[in-house]
Amino acid sequence: MNETPLWASESFWKKTAIWVTAGSFLILVVLTFDSLKQTTAGTQRVPAYDVINKKIDYQFDKELNKFMPVIGGEELLFGKEYTEEEARELVDLGKKTTQAKNCMNCHTLLGNGAYYAPDLTKAWLDQGWISPEMREDMMLQFLMNPEKNARTFGTGRKMPNLGITEAEAKGVVAFLKWMSSIDTNGFPYNFKTLYAED
Amino acid sequence: MKSGGLAGVIENAGVLVDRSRGYWQDFQNWVQLDSSTLSPGRQLAVKYFIVAVILFCAQILFGLLAALQFIFPGFLYEILDFSVNRMVHINAMIVWMLYGFFGCIYWLLEDESGTEIVGLKYGNIAFWVLTGAVTIVVLVYLLVQIGPGKDSSLWFINEGREYIEAPRWADIGIVAVVLTFFYNVVATFSKGKWSGIAGVLTLDLVALAGLYVAGMFYMTNITHEQYWWWWVIHLWVEATWEVLVGVIMAWSLMKLLGVRRKIVETWLYIEVALMFGSGILGLGHHYFWIGTPEYWLTIGGFFSALEPIPLVAMVVHAVYDAGAHSFKTGNHPALAWIIAQAFGNFFGAGVWGFMHTLPQINLYTHGTQWSASHGHLAFFGAYATINIAFFYLAIQHWRGDVWMAGGIKNAWRWKWALGLLNAGVLGMTIALLIAGYEQSFIERAVEGSTWGGYFAAQSQPAFQSAMTWRLFFGLITASGLVLLVWDLLTIGKGEERKAEMPQQA
Ligand code: HEM
Numbered sequence: 174m175n176e177t178p179l180w181a182s183e184s185f186w187k188k189t190a191i192w193v194t195a196g197s198f199l200i201l202v203v204l205t206f207d208s209l210k211q212t213t214a215g216t217q218r219v220p221a222y223d224v225i226n227k228k229i230d231y232q233f234d235k236e237l238n239k240f241m242p243v244i245g246g247e248e249l250l251f252g253k254e255y256t257e258e259e260a261r262e263l264v265d266l267g268k269k270t271t272q273a274k275n276c277m278n279c280h281t282l283l284g285n286g287a288y289y290a291p292d293l294t295k296a297w298l299d300q301g302w303i304s305p306e307m308r309e310d311m312m313l314q315f316l317m318n319p320e321k322n323a324r325t326f327g328t329g330r331k332m333p334n335l336g337i338t339e340a341e342a343k344g345v346v347a348f349l350k351w352m353s354s355i356d357t358n359g360f361p362y363n364f365k366t367l368y369a370e371d
Numbered sequence: 372m373k374s375g376g377l378a379g380v381i382e383n384a385g386v387l388v389d390r391s392r393g394y395w396q397d398f399q400n401w402v403q404l405d406s407s408t409l410s411p412g413r414q415l416a417v418k419y420f421i422v423a424v425i426l427f428c429a430q431i432l433f434g435l436l437a438a439l440q441f442i443f444p445g446f447l448y449e450i451l452d453f454s455v456n457r458m459v460h461i462n463a464m465i466v467w468m469l470y471g472f473f474g475c476i477y478w479l480l481e482d483e484s485g486t487e488i489v490g491l492k493y494g495n496i497a498f499w500v501l502t503g504a505v506t507i508v509v510l511v512y513l514l515v516q517i518g519p520g521k522d523s524s525l526w527f528i529n530e531g532r533e534y535i536e537a538p539r540w541a542d543i544g545i546v547a548v549v550l551t552f553f554y555n556v557v558a559t560f561s562k563g564k565w566s567g568i569a570g571v572l573t574l575d576l577v578a579l580a581g582l583y584v585a586g587m588f589y590m591t592n593i594t595h596e597q598y599w600w601w602w603v604i605h606l607w608v609e610a611t612w613e614v615l616v617g618v619i620m621a622w623s624l625m626k627l628l629g630v631r632r633k634i635v636e637t638w639l640y641i642e643v644a645l646m647f648g649s650g651i652l653g654l655g656h657h658y659f660w661i662g663t664p665e666y667w668l669t670i671g672g673f674f675s676a677l678e679p680i681p682l683v684a685m686v687v688h689a690v691y692d693a694g695a696h697s698f699k700t701g702n703h704p705a706l707a708w709i710i711a712q713a714f715g716n717f718f719g720a721g722v723w724g725f726m727h728t729l730p731q732i733n734l735y736t737h738g739t740q741w742s743a744s745h746g747h748l749a750f751f752g753a754y755a756t757i758n759i760a761f762f763y764l765a766i767q768h769w770r771g772d773v774w775m776a777g778g779i780k781n782a783w784r785w786k787w788a789l790g791l792l793n794a795g796v797l798g799m800t801i802a803l804l805i806a807g808y809e810q811s812f813i814e815r816a817v818e819g820s821t822w823g824g825y826f827a828a829q830s831q832p833a834f835q836s837a838m839t840w841r842l843f844f845g846l847i848t849a850s851g852l853v854l855l856v857w858d859l860l861t862i863g864k865g866e867e868r869k870a871e872m873p874q875q876a
Pocket residue numbers: 284285286533608609656657675676678679716719720721723724725726727728729733736737738739742743745746747749750753
């Protein structure tokens with residue numbers, strides 16, 4: 174009988190398995206620290222919560238060759254200027270509401286979730302809200318009373334009434350506005366906002 | 372008056388209990404299963420299997436309701452909304468598969484360690500605690516459904532996060548139960564003997580349980596929240612679960628075919644190296660578009676593109692071993708499901724996963740029915756199949772190691788169950804693939820993912836007929852499941868011939 178060559182031996186693969194696993198995990202841990210740092214609220218990629226006081230748009234950047242959020246001048250939400258702490262609280266209420274109402278089991282957020290209803294990543298910027306002036310009111314009305322304000326585009330698929338209060342609805346709108354400012358590496362591609370001229 | 376009413380209620384309840392006891396007796400007389408053939412550890416294992424099958428049925432039932440709503444949006448509107456049905460569908464899936472895995476491990480633990488299970492009493496208590504908790508969670512999902520935007524909703528109703536929706540109180544309970552399970556495993560191997568399989572299993576369980584904790588926290592920052600959420604989901608299904616299946620498969624191939632231990636253990640190490648080497652950093656394919664830095668496009672694309680390699684290795688291993696032992700086995704249904712696992716895993720995870728894993732493609736397919744197509748074939752192919760194979764191993768032993776081959780009485784049942792389930796899921800996968808292509812093209816590429824673009828894609832005839840076909844194949848799947856349950860309850864009943872179990876070479 175020939176000896177088992179090294180590459181077919183049990184002990185060789187056992188050691189390889191241990192080293193490969195440990196090495197990959199170590200790299201993942203290092204990258205995790207870096208990614209979390211780069212995506213803390215208040216960074217280039219994930220703006221601070223008081224970005225809800227500003228105009229947010231999403232445009233194609235020729236130099237980077239991808240769609241990028243564009244943060245502009247003042248555009249207050251509900252006619253109020255929020256401090257960073259107030260803004261964080263409002264976005265937090267909105268985020269918690271999206272979880273408590275289980276939004277993700279119909280919609281996608283940042284592209285993750287269910288496929289029964291539209292993606293919410295850039296919902297704040299959607300042309301469905303017609304104009305910047307009408308948007309806030311339309312969004313609140315829709316969230317609190319979706320059966321009456323649904324536009325189903327002929328599919329008959331309506332959002333159910335989830336008992337969202339006015340305070341919660343405002344939180345959700347703030348959360349959606351903040352989320353639309355996150356740099357998502359160009360996803361979704363080709364999205365035209367309600368600021369775009371045709 | 373009042374006490375009379377109460378007495379009446381008690382009397383009625385007594386009648387009801389008696390009657391259900393009668394039905395239970397009839398059922399037991401019908402299935403004719405005698406648990407004295409099972410060791411105490413295996414009696415616990417079959418309890419896990421039974422709950423797994425019940426939850427599998429729940430998964431399919433709620434999947435059908437959700438699929439119906441795609442076609443008739445008014446169906447159960449504001450009674451059981453799509454979100455509720457889908458949540459129960461995917462949560463029941465995760466839980467039944469975990470129940471199945473627990474069962475598999477309790478099943479092989481005594482055999483592999485050469486001793487009886489240490490602390491089995493606690494294992495039994497943990498089973499009932501977990502099952503009670505699962506029952507309450509599901510009832511709350513169905514009856515309470517949602518809550519106000521407060522912490523208390525996340526603690527007691529649901530956390531609103533795909534696949535791991537269970538409220539926080541249940542999370543903590545689950546962790547406690549898993550620790551008990553882990554104690555059973557480690558203490559038993561320590562008392563008996565350790566092996567390569569035992570070592571891999573133990574380390575894998577540490578990782579599997581530890582990862583669950585990463586998904587238990589609330590965060591305002593959705594980028595951070597999804598970052599950790601994917602640690603649980605991806606590192607479960609594309610790393611730790613996959614290795615767990617490798618362990619279960621290694622043991623089964625020894626038992627079913629008599630493959631030598633040295634061979635399965637060497638393969639197991641190869642699989643671990645390839646699976647963790649590609650799967651851990653392959654996590655990056657979920658970090659393309661959630662706000663995380665651009666380097667993930669390269670890292671995620673590269674490593675996840677390597678993930679199919681271990682799956683090829685697993686097919687080669689299973690098919691080669693089966694061939695080398697001339698497909699001689701004492702349990703044909705189990706071997707058939709193992710072969711289905713090898714191919715299902717390879718196609719569902721490997722091929723379907725690879726097709727949308729490069730960022731250039733994922734930009735368009737991300738969050739479309741494309742993902743659902745892959746999700747169905749992968750979860751079914753990789754994890755439903757191996758559990759079903761084990762159900763057959765368990766029932767054979769339960770019946771007293773009787774003969775279980777292609778020629779047994781009513782063999783059509785297991786063959787048709789196998790065929791209908793696989794054809795059903797494959798059919799749904801193809802229907803969803805067509806819908807996914809259409810959605811990527813119309814909604815993502817042409818219309819730029821606006822609300823209008825979303826509904827434009829949903830209204831296309833190609834999409835709508837795909838939804839009808841999905842429902843059709845869902846019904847095929849469901850009929851396969853009914854047949855499977857019937858077969859599991861009856862196969863080998865009254866069979867006198869003993870199985871010729873292979874000897875280990
Ligand atoms: C048995 C193993 C696997 C299972 C059970 C599985 C399951 C899933 C599921 C359910 C999703 C959808 C998640 C969601 O709801 O958002 C998903 C997403 C994904 N999977 Fe897998 N998968 C497996 C293996 C793989 C492999 C090996 C690859 C790559 C080669 C892969 C590539 C992907 C990608 C790229 C996505 C993201 C889809 C998107 O952008 O929407 N998967 N997987």
